[in-house]
Amino acid sequence: MPIHPFIITAWARVLDHAQAASDRLYEVCNGLVGRSWLFDNLVSLAQQNVLVKAAVLGGCFIAAWHLQRNDETTRRDRRVLMVTLFAALVVAGTTKSLSNSIFLPRPFVQSQAIYYVQGEHLVESKPLPYRVPLDDYHRKVYQDLKKGDVIQNDLVSFPSDHAGFYFTLALGILLVSRPIGWIAMGWTCIVLLASRVITGQHSPLDVVAGSAIGAAVLLVALFVARLLRWPLDQIAGWTIRHQALATVLVFVAVFEASNTLQDLPPLIETCSAIADHLFKG
Amino acid sequence: MKPTRRSLFSLTAVALASLVCSCHLDRGGMVMVTDPAYRAKLVATHADGLDTPDGILWHEGKLILADEGAGSLRAWGATGGFTTLCDSTTGIHEPEDLVADRQGNVFFTDDGAGGVWEIDHHGRVFLLAGRDQGLPSTEGIALTPSGDILVGDGKRRQVFSVDRAGKVSVFLGRRYGITKTESMVFGEQGELYIADNVDKVVYLLTPRMKLLRLLEKRDGFSPETIWYADEMLYITDSENGKLWRYTPEKGLETIAVFGGSLGHVAGVTTDESGDIFVSIPDLASGMGYIIKLEREQDS
Numbered sequence: 001m002p003i004h005p006f007i008i009t010a011w012a013r014v015l016d017h018a019q020a021a022s023d024r025l026y027e028v029c030n031g032l033v034g035r036s037w038l039f040d041n042l043v044s045l046a047q048q049n050v051l052v053k054a055a056v057l058g059g060c061f062i063a064a065w066h067l068q069r070n071d072e073t074t075r076r077d078r079r080v081l082m083v084t085l086f087a088a089l090v091v092a093g094t095t096k097s098l099s100n101s102i103f104l105p106r107p108f109v110q111s112q113a114i115y116y117v118q119g120e121h122l123v124e125s126k127p128l129p130y131r132v133p134l135d136d137y138h139r140k141v142y143q144d145l146k147k148g149d150v151i152q153n154d155l156v157s158f159p160s161d162h163a164g165f166y167f168t169l170a171l172g173i174l175l176v177s178r179p180i181g182w183i184a185m186g187w188t189c190i191v192l193l194a195s196r197v198i199t200g201q202h203s204p205l206d207v208v209a210g211s212a213i214g215a216a217v218l219l220v221a222l223f224v225a226r227l228l229r230w231p232l233d234q235i236a237g238w239t240i241r242h243q244a245l246a247t248v249l250v251f252v253a254v255f256e257a258s259n260t261l262q263d264l265p266p267l268i269e270t271c272s273a274i275a276d277h278l279f280k281g
Numbered sequence: 282m283k284p285t286r287r288s289l290f291s292l293t294a295v296a297l298a299s300l301v302c303s304c305h306l307d308r309g310g311m312v313m314v315t316d317p318a319y320r321a322k323l324v325a326t327h328a329d330g331l332d333t334p335d336g337i338l339w340h341e342g343k344l345i346l347a348d349e350g351a352g353s354l355r356a357w358g359a360t361g362g363f364t365t366l367c368d369s370t371t372g373i374h375e376p377e378d379l380v381a382d383r384q385g386n387v388f389f390t391d392d393g394a395g396g397v398w399e400i401d402h403h404g405r406v407f408l409l410a411g412r413d414q415g416l417p418s419t420e421g422i423a424l425t426p427s428g429d430i431l432v433g434d435g436k437r438r439q440v441f442s443v444d445r446a447g448k449v450s451v452f453l454g455r456r457y458g459i460t461k462t463e464s465m466v467f468g469e470q471g472e473l474y475i476a477d478n479v480d481k482v483v484y485l486l487t488p489r490m491k492l493l494r495l496l497e498k499r500d501g502f503s504p505e506t507i508w509y510a511d512e513m514l515y516i517t518d519s520e521n522g523k524l525w526r527y528t529p530e531k532g533l534e535t536i537a538v539f540g541g542s543l544g545h546v547a548g549v550t551t552d553e554s555g556d557i558f559v560s561i562p563d564l565a566s567g568m569g570y571i572i573k574l575e576r577e578q579d580s
Contacts, residue, residue, distance in 0.1 A: 012305060015305045015306075019306070101307075102306060102307045103307055103308050103309060103310065103311070103540065103541030103542070104306050104307065104308055105308070105311065105540065109313070112313050112315070113313065113314050113317070114311050114312070114313045115311060115312045115313075115314070115321040116308045116309060116310070116311050117308075117309040117310045117311070117323070117541075117542065117543065117570075118309075120323065120326055120328055121323055122312060122321050122322060122323040122572070124320075124321075146315065147315065147534075147535060148313070148315035148523065148534075148535025148536075148537070148538050149501065149535065150313070150538050150540075151501070152521070152522070152540070152544075155311075155540040155541065158306050205306075
């Protein structure tokens with residue numbers, strides 16, 4: 001057998017196993033819901049409530065930013081945190097463009113009768129099992145799905161952009177401070193990301209891939225930051241000299257970052273419309 | 282090296298593996314059938330010679346389709362495959378929508394070349410009324426009970442009536458406020474349905490010429506092509522990847538959701554047994570699909 005087809009076949013087999021394992025793990029996680037109204041509402045809260053979703057991670061970031069250490073350590077920490085914010089932005093763009101080019105519906109959508117294109121045929125897939133969480137939001141989403149009300153965002157789940165984004169932030173905080181970092185990482189993995197698997201929004205593979213992309217981008221960003229040490233040092237020094245103003249800027253950046261940049265596109269659109277209105281009439 | 286840095290490198294390896302495996306996970310395109318009375322079947326693809334189809338019409342046991350990408354009008358039969366009825370050598374550019382009369386004459390619009398074109402039952406192709414008669418970019422087309430052709434023009438934002446001699450007159454002027462007549466079809470009672478995919482409205486024109494806004498201001502609704510059969514209005518939605526049906530009793534219901542490479546659902550028609558055909562141009566790759574939603578025998 002020629003070497004290339006052999007590698008491709010072997011790789012495809014590995015991926016099939018990985019996907020099968022991910023599906024099994026998803027089934028176990030999703031099996032937790034649909035039994036307790038209280039549990040399901042708490043899980044849903046982690047997905048729907050911005051305060052629960054973003055505030056803890058944002059708070060950890062601000063705490064790491066304001067760690068009272070010596071001047072040199074503070075400069076180094078702030079360099080890492082600034083790079084983390086930048087990396088999170090890149091991760092958001094990377095995962096978004098990847099998921100737009102990879103068509104893979106969310107697990108809860110895959111619970112329906114779906115035909116996929118395979119060569120010259122449409123092949124009906126075996127539906128994934130899905131337990132519907134008992135909270136109002138997920139029950140409504142499932143009822144809408146049964147009626148065919150599916151938004152396009154529910155058809156592209158790989159990789160998880162939330163996983164990439166939050167994991168990057170948590171990892172950046174962990175690089176600066178172990179105690180605060182583990183709180184951020186624990187919250188990210190146990191509350192933010194597990195809830196997405198439990199409710200069928202993402203498979204474990206989506207989450208692992210998103211997190212890994214986040215880590216990879218952060219690693220590259222930190223490497224590049226070493227080459228740009230001088231300008232970053234200047235900015236870090238400026239934040240130490242102007243604590244109040246720097247805190248305001250960091251708060252705004254972290255607020256938007258923790259909220260996965262959801263308010264940024266509408267803001268840019270409005271600003272663009274205002275600019276058009278002012279200059280073009 | 283700190284453990285965290287080691288973890289970073291390990292995760293980077295996983296990220297690279299994820300990128301490599303992403304192609305394997307891609308499901309390409311999907312049809313999610315929400316009405317259990319139907320089963321989806323792929324009847325023709327680019328491998329059969331299809332380019333990017335738009336309007337389709339089931340007529341006398343054959344599917345006639347406007348292959349917009351190839352600039353041709355073609356007929357498809359389950360046994361004989363595709364035959365070309367006319368192509369760009371006749372002057373057509375981007376055929377859009379089509380109708381046929383009982384004599385087997387086919388009329389179609391062309392949003393690139395403009396005008397109303399005819400392929401008569403002998404197979405002769407000619408321009409019935411063109412740009413010179415004020416039809417620069419034609420879209421929706423319908424055949425009136427008297428045999429005249431109604432055609433919507435996207436640039437002039439009006440609906441025109443064209444008789445068999447090619448004489449053009451205004452049927453619905455600008456005062457009716459229709460922005461783009463993407464598709465038109467007559468109902469059983471002589472009412473005319475009009476889809477406007479810019480304003481996202483389906484209009485109903487009563488036989489007494491009263492224009493009503495039948496479906497409008499709905500989130501996730503943008504009508505592309507409409508088709509009427511068995512007291513039902515079928516609506517494709519290329520923006521949201523949906524095939525709807527509308528009845529006054531049940532309102533708007535989703536029959537199927539399309540996604541990925543099958544997301545841009547365009548034309549729709551039905552055959553005698555109630556099976557639904559939809560055309561799907563995949564604009565990103567320049568490929569096309571014809572999908573049949575087969576009605577289950579016991580439904």
